[in-house]
Structures are given as structure tokens and as C-alpha cells.
Amino acid sequence: MSVFDRRLFRAGGPVSPAEREWPSFRGAINEALREEMRRDPSVFQMGEDIAGAPPFGVTTGLAAEFGTERVRDTPCSEVAVVGAAVGAAIGGMRPVVEFQFGDFLSVAIDQLTHQAAMLRYLTGGQLKVPIVIRLPCGGGQRAGAQHSQALYSWFAHAPGIKVALPATSMDAKGLMKSAIRDDNPVLFFEHKALYRTRWPVPAEFKDADHVIPFGRAVVRRAGSDVTVVATLVMLHHALAAAEALAAEGVSVEVIDPRTLVPLDAETIVASVRRTGRLLVVDEAYLACGIQGEVVALVTERAFGALRAAPRRLGNPGVPVPFAPPLEDALLPDRERIISAIREMLAR
Amino acid sequence: MDAAVKLGLLRTMLLIRRLEAAWGDAYAREEIDGIPPALSTGQEAVAAGACAALEPGDFVFTTHRGQAPQVARGLDPKRIMAELYCRRTGYNKGKSYHVTDVSRGVIGMGGIVAGQVPVAGGMALAQKLRATDRVSVAFFGDGAANEGAVHESANLAAMWTLPLILLCENNGYCISQPVAAAVKAASIAARAAGYGLPGAVVDGNDPLAVRDAVAAAVARARAGGGATLLEARTVRLGGHLAHDPQHYRSREEIAAAWEECPIKRFGARLRAEGLLTADAYARMEVAVDDEVAAAVEFARQSPFPEPHEAFEDLWA
Numbered sequence: 168m169s170v171f172d173r174r175l176f177r178a179g180g181p182v183s184p185a186e187r188e189w190p191s192f193r194g195a196i197n198e199a200l201r202e203e204m205r206r207d208p209s210v211f212q213m214g215e216d217i218a219g220a221p222p223f224g225v226t227t228g229l230a231a232e233f234g235t236e237r238v239r240d241t242p243c244s245e246v247a248v249v250g251a252a253v254g255a256a257i258g259g260m261r262p263v264v265e266f267q268f269g270d271f272l273s274v275a276i277d278q279l280t281h282q283a284a285m286l287r288y289l290t291g292g293q294l295k296v297p298i299v300i301r302l303p304c305g306g307g308q309r310a311g312a313q314h315s316q317a318l319y320s321w322f323a324h325a326p327g328i329k330v331a332l333p334a335t336s337m338d339a340k341g342l343m344k345s346a347i348r349d350d351n352p353v354l355f356f357e358h359k360a361l362y363r364t365r366w367p368v369p370a371e372f373k374d375a376d377h378v379i380p381f382g383r384a385v386v387r388r389a390g391s392d393v394t395v396v397a398t399l400v401m402l403h404h405a406l407a408a409a410e411a412l413a414a415e416g417v418s419v420e421v422i423d424p425r426t427l428v429p430l431d432a433e434t435i436v437a438s439v440r441r442t443g444r445l446l447v448v449d450e451a452y453l454a455c456g457i458q459g460e461v462v463a464l465v466t467e468r469a470f471g472a473l474r475a476a477p478r479r480l481g482n483p484g485v486p487v488p489f490a491p492p493l494e495d496a497l498l499p500d501r502e503r504i505i506s507a508i509r510e511m512l513a514r
Numbered sequence: 515m516d517a518a519v520k521l522g523l524l525r526t527m528l529l530i531r532r533l534e535a536a537w538g539d540a541y542a543r544e545e546i547d548g549i550p551p552a553l554s555t556g557q558e559a560v561a562a563g564a565c566a567a568l569e570p571g572d573f574v575f576t577t578h579r580g581q582a583p584q585v586a587r588g589l590d591p592k593r594i595m596a597e598l599y600c601r602r603t604g605y606n607k608g609k610s611y612h613v614t615d616v617s618r619g620v621i622g623m624g625g626i627v628a629g630q631v632p633v634a635g636g637m638a639l640a641q642k643l644r645a646t647d648r649v650s651v652a653f654f655g656d657g658a659a660n661e662g663a664v665h666e667s668a669n670l671a672a673m674w675t676l677p678l679i680l681l682c683e684n685n686g687y688c689i690s691q692p693v694a695a696a697v698k699a700a701s702i703a704a705r706a707a708g709y710g711l712p713g714a715v716v717d718g719n720d721p722l723a724v725r726d727a728v729a730a731a732v733a734r735a736r737a738g739g740g741a742t743l744l745e746a747r748t749v750r751l752g753g754h755l756a757h758d759p760q761h762y763r764s765r766e767e768i769a770a771a772w773e774e775c776p777i778k779r780f781g782a783r784l785r786a787e788g789l790l791t792a793d794a795y796a797r798m799e800v801a802v803d804d805e806v807a808a809a810v811e812f813a814r815q816s817p818f819p820e821p822h823e824a825f826e827d828l829w830a
Contacts, residue, residue: 211643236643242673247666250632251639254650257621258573258640278663281626282633290614290622291607292827327828350830 189365190372193225195336196301196357199343200226200263202375204233207261210347211237213248214265214301222267223303223362245271249278252298253286261297261347268314269302269356276321283352284327295350299343305358305400305450306498312486315494317399317450320457322354323427329353329381330427332398336366338425341379348378358399382429386438390420393444393508396435396461398424401448401499408504419508427457435461436468443474444511448499453481475511480504517789523566523721524784525798527558527777530585532806537581537598538756540810546599549611549755554582556719556751559776560683561586563724564651564746567732571619571648573641575634576612577655577683578624584613587620591805592812601816608819609827628654628661631680635667638676638741647736649677651728657688659702668743672709677735679728680711680743683718685750690762703745711743718746719776749774 190198204210211233216222218230218240230238241248245266252262266272272279283296306315319330329351333339339357346353371377387402388409397405402423409419420438424430439445445465447458458479465477480499488494534553540546554561561582565574574583584594589605597604597613605613605622612622621637623630634652641648658664659682671678682702686693699705706713712734716727724746731742749771753760760768772778784790 239674242666242669244666244670246663247632247635247670250629250663250667251636251670254633254636254638255640255643256636257616257633258637258644260640260643262636277626277629278632282623282629286621286623286633287830288828289606289610289612289625290616290827291605291609292830293606293614293616294621295830297830 186365189367190336190340191363191365192336192339192357193223193362195340195372196225196343197227197229199340199347200229201232203344203347204229204237206375207347209259210261210263211239212263212265213239213241213252215241215243215267217265223359225301225357225362226265245275246278249275249300250282252300253278253283253296256283256296256298257286257294263299263301263347265301267303268310269304269318270313270316272300272302272318279322279328279352280325284325288327296352297350299346299353299355301355301357303359304356305360306487306494307360307400309489309491309494310359311489315487317356317482319354319356319427320451320455320460323457323460324455327352328428331355331381332425332427333357334361334399334402334423334425337368337372338379340372341377342381342425344378345381349381356399360400379425381426382431384422384424384431384434386420386434387423388419388421390418390442392418392442393446393511394420394422394435394438394442395446395448395504395508396422396424397448398427399450401450404499404501405448405504407501408508411501411505412508417508417512432464432468436465439465439469440472443472445473445477446480446504446507446511447477448480448504450498451481452484453479454484456481478507478511480507519566520722520784520789523562523725524777524780524790525802526562526586527721527780528798528802529591529805530558530561530582531555531777532802533585533591533595533809534581536806536810537595538752540599541756548600551598551756552579552754553752553756554579556771556775557683557685557748558582559721559780560681560718560724560746560748561653563721564681564728566721566725567729568619568649568651571646572650572732573619573621573634573637573648574651575621575623575630575637575653577630577653577658578612578627579655580612580622580624580653583653584615584620584622587615587618589613589615589618589620591809595809595813596816599813599816600818601813602819602823603812603816607823607827628658628663630654631658631664631667635671635676635678638671638678639674641677642674647677649679649732649735651679651681653681653683655688656682656684656686656693656697656702657691660696668705668709668711668741671741672711675738675740678741679731679735680741681728682743682745683748684745685748687750687754689754701745703743706743709743711741713743713745715745715747718748719774719779721776721780748776751775
């Protein structure tokens, strides 16, 4: 199986009639944006081509309903647009900004980390900066080094920024609604490989008042031998690995943190206390990455419970290459997760 | 024009000058420490004139040299000084050098050169989207003018017809670098044409000239006419920061700059117009000095923040 197997997520494959009724990941975000814009006139959007030709289709139809004042196409000016969001937020609005590729946030990093994230603190709490920045991210798309990264570790490192990492349609919708209602800056990372995937959802998906709070991890699969913490696409690789290992009698618990800031350390630590083993899987670069952060907090809080050295899987620190065989060699996948778990259990 | 308005401008400039001097003195005698004071000595007419053209609900976004607009918008000198003394009674509760009072439309920024300009554009966008007729003013220096943030913000403000006044305070120096070594063109205001914005150079040492130019830009913005780029030519009489001995400027240049001192010039003008006597000016100085002394005393008597406050105010 390749690093990113489209069939795993049925993005391009045959879809059963039942599945066709499931909401797509991008459709779920679209629905959240629509509901929040209907609910609150201070919510508006900015981004390149979001009104005229939505790049990944997330904002399709919103300009028709809300007009191009509230769904604003912007020039290619990341610094001015993030700054516009910060200033508009101080001025009582709730801007949602789309970056065509999340990697481009590097261009506007000062406006995010120094202005959006610090202004409340620096002013002694006089103002709030409720902005959401939507960031298509991740590899497996043959999109090249500057369109494929998972950069949330950079921003989880900076004080004052919340970070959401939805992996299903329900979470995409519920977390986006929380993000828009949050009075702090929120980065909303959307894995490009998930956009066209469809997921079964609970009844509350259709409830416009239903939100999913930040800081609550979910145990996607219960198990007793090893805890795997994974986000975005890697969550689904981890679940596939857990399914494969179950046939061998290995019981894998899979935890989806859903938000990195705030991070639900309690759920992760409690799981490791039971399993005694921790594997963290993410596309982020390993050095100073979120994998290491999760390992560190578990080691600090539950060192005595560990029966094996914690493991990390991630990008070892290489630009994501363009050629498929090179990209496939780089990122974690189901097979690598299975191998890592076997190694941990063998010791 | 009303004599009271003119006298008010003079008093504002004098208060800026003396309040900042007290801050600089406190640093020189090591009563306060940290990053040295950034004084606007010689540049007082820019903020005094610009803020005289504004109304409640308008916003200004300051540079690192931000005390002048704070005073000119009527912030309490006691709470300004308390912040500069790092006390919890300061506007920002001791959390920043960049004094902010949201209620009076002053957002203190400037830790990152030009970082305030895109944010000012965003406030202007909010003012427009909320269908107010309020405006935003982005103060920035000649050094900041060369940052991409200013270029992007000017273009965006032009495209979106934002009620924004881009007010370049050209004091001739970016720390030690003369503006002629950083800007090839004859003016920064001339860049306005490239954005499709109106632009003008104004005498930044004349508070009335600044006031008139900003008032025209404000009137255009309130009427839905969009943004303006103004370049106020002024002089920095002191160093970049209070400890800067300015070895890079000749004594002759600094002496010539003092001849352009806006307080001296405007005072002379008001005397020539018969609006100000020597006695009246002396009384104004005493009143300002008393206000400054009270501000310093308030700051000194105020407590520092408690250590636990370091962990407050991050999240809304």
C-alpha cells in the first residue's frame, strides 16, 4: 500500500449509494461557515478566489448567498490580509481567512504570531482577536515542498494561538463552529487529502447549534497494548494499522487529539497509563514537532507507567518531494505504523 | 481659526515634549530600565495635528515612538507614565511599552516595524463593514515605509476603498540611516500614485498644516472616498532611543534641526498673531510641568504587577 492510498479514503473510488449521502469533509466546513454567517452578521470571509473560484471548493456557493462584501476575494497579499483580519477582529468583526495553501502562512507569520496572538496580552486584556485562518495542508498530493507541509508545530509553539486538526466531517463542522465562536486566534488545518472524503455522521450534524469544544480528544478505537496518537490523515492510517494488527491479537488504542492547542493531555496520559506504550504519528517534521511534545508530556506525567520507550513517526526533516516515489518514501503510513508497533511490543 | 484650538495644539505639543523628557530623564538616572525610551522630540506637531482632526470612534495605530498620539488623543498622562514605569496602574498593566487605550481609539503597536499598518487597515475594514463613518490612522515612519506590509496595506486599502489614513512620519532617519540612503525617490508620498491613492507631502513641523491635510483625508474617508497616503516631513531632534548619542549626525545638522523645533516655531507664530504672551506661555509651561510631575509621582507610587499577573490576559 502506498503512503497515501486514495482508496483508503474513497476520495476517487467507487462510492456506494449509502456513502453518497454522507457529508464530505469540505462540505461539512462549508456548512459550518454557512450556518455561522447566517447566525452572526459579524462573521465574514477573506481569501484568494474564495468567491470567484474556490480552489478546493470549500467556500462554494457562499458568495452567492452572502455577497462579495462578506465573502471577499483578496489580492495576493498575505500580510495585509492577515493584518486586515486582526484589525477587523479588534473592530468587532469575526473574520475567517482562507489560505490557498497553508504553507503560505509563512509569508504572514509576523501578523499572526506577533500581532494577532500577542495583542490581547500586550494590552493587558483590553481587546480580543477572534480570527480563524483556514489552512489546507499536508502531503500525499504530489503538490511539492511548498504546498504539502504540516506546519502546526510552528504555531503551537507560539503563545496565544489555538490549533484545530479535524479528521472527520463531523469534527470539521463542529470544530469550525467552535473556532468561529472562539474569541482567540484559531488556526484551522484542513488536510487536502480529506476534502473529498465522506464520513457517516451522527444526527446532531444537522443541528446548527451543535459545536464540538476544543481541548477534548476522542478515543477512536479502544485497545490495551499500545496507545497511538495521530491527527488528520495519519489518524486514518493509524486506524487501518490497528485493524490489521487486531488480526494478530494486538490491541491498539487510537486517540485523535482534535486540537493541539488546547491539548487534551489527560485523555492521552490516562490511555498510556493503561497500555504502557505510546506511539505518536504525524506528518509534522520530527525536530521540535508535536510528536515530541506529546511524548514529553506523557513522559513527565506517566513515566512509571511506560513499559517501552515512546516512539515518534513523522517527516524526518526533509522537504516533501514532488516525485511520487520520493514522497511515498518520506511520510508515515499504515505499514510503517504497523512496523513501529510490532517493534515496541517485541521489546 | 479659533485661538483656543491653536493654543490647545501648542499645549498638546508641550505636554508631549515634557512628558517624554521626564521619561527619558528617569531612564538616564536609572530609575527605570529595560529598552530605552523612544522619544518623539521634534515630531510633536505630527501627532498633535493629526489627532486634532479626529473624533471619538476613530482609531490610531502607533509606532514604537507612540507617546505623541497617546497624549494627543487625551490619554491620562498618569497612566501613560505608569506603563512606562512598568506599573500595574499603567494602561497595559505593565505588559507593554506600547500604551493602548481602546476606549480612546489608541492601539499601541510598533514592536515590529510596520506591523501596525495592516492591522489599521483591518480596523478600517471593520469600520466600513459595520457601516460607520469612522476612520483609522496608521502612523509609520520613513523606515517602515520600505516594509512590504505598508505596500500590501496601501494596495488593499485602495482596492477596497477603506477609510484609512496612511500617515508616514518622515523624521529623516531610520535609527542611524538617513532617509536618502534608503529611499531613492524624492518622496514617499509620491508612491500614492502607484496605488491609485491621493497622496501629499505636508510640513510635519506645522501642526496646522498636518491638521488640515489629515482633516481633508478624514473627510474623504468619512464620505466613502477611501484612503490617503500622507507624508509629514519632520525632524528627529534626539537619538533613535534616549541613550543614542547620535555620533552619525554632525553638530551643525542637529543645531539646524533645532531651528525647526515645532514648539518653538508654533509658539513664535502664535505670539506674532497676538494669541500668546510671554506670561501666558510661562503659565502654560508651569501647568504642563505640574501635570508631568503628577504623572511621574503617580507612576512612582504605583505598585508593580504581581508575579502571577504574568500568566493573565493571554486568552480571551
